Amino acid sequence: MSTDMMALIGHATLQTLYMVLISGIISGVLGLALGLALYVTRPGQILAYRPAFLVTSAVVNIGRSIPFIILMVAIVPFTRLVVGTSIGTNAAMVPLTIAAIPFVARLIEGALNEISPGLIEAAQAMGATPKQIVTKVLIPEARGGIITSITITIVTLISYSAMAGAVGGGGLGDVGIRYGYNRFEPLIMLVTVAILVIMVQGVQMLGDSMVKRANHK
Template sequence: MLELILEATLDTLYMVALSGAVSALIGIPLGVLLYVTRPGQILAQPFAQRVLAIVTNIGRSIPFIILMVAIIPFTRLIVGSSIGTNAAVVPLIIAAIPFVARLVEGALNEIPPGLIEAAQAMGATPYQIITKVLLPEAKGGILNGLTITVVTLVSYSAMAGAVGGGGLGDLGIRYGYNRFDPLIMLITVAILVIMVQGFQSLGDHLVRKADHK
């Protein structure tokens, strides 16, 4: 049983790390696009921004457990299976991307417009404004958003166990719930709580460092 608990813990960490990294790589640029394509912004494209906003909102509106089931054919196409940790990563990424995008957009909203206007007055290009003004100024907020995303992915990864996604959720359901073993359920919950506390503490530390700078 100890080996199963260790394997399930590593599977959960794998799912969270991979889905978190991929969703950040896609979600951060998407969040920037949602911000800079607004009317009056440096790359104003109202129609494109509206389309992106609708797609993002649709992605955030679908409950994760329904999303997992709905995209099973797509998951099979990508990883060749609908069960296991690799299969669980696909819906985790799809669920997290719009979440990250909106959090990044919210962080960029906190930047004083005067900073952008000053950069434009000095002749900065849109790319320079994004890389030298927007992202550095919103760094703390973006890190806080990514921390929230990772914590959410921990709970989503446990939910994936309900459909054979592997990890601690799968362990808790198969050995704790189906076999009526409260000890396994308690251990599973305890490890998930420790994970969340660890990720949150690390994220808070990085946010404090970013805000201090």
């Protein structure tokens, strides 16, 4: 493999990390908020409001049901509006983020469902406000599950970023398709796949370590 190709793969790796990091942070924050909204507004919860829960749940379900490759094409006008272009790394982050938000929300909701109702009832009995219950009970008690949810999301974003690269989003997917597949260079394909695997393993190991630490605390 030539030096130029190694440099290109290195640059593509940084692009992939950039896409995953930024979209992961934004979708993590918004997905956490949406997941909390799903949990606290469902019937029987601290801010129960059925219409809000049904609307939020429907939006999340619709977002999760759209295949990523179709989503990328469908929101091209919105992507252009946000970043000024529909191709490149910055453009790819828009559909990546939008696709990940409902995914995170459902995972967060699942993590919150694992919390014992008795803890919430005890907090209410002591006069805790809904805000205090969210910040002092729900988030701390679901900390391990939240970290697991974010880890799963980042791993998913890595695979999504490869698909984004295949349609002009840059990153390792772009290099693998353009220089590996289209030019019949299996070594380039192998290297890009290996880097993606290493990324996934690294993220998973880091996430597992953080979950153990959070659960220990």
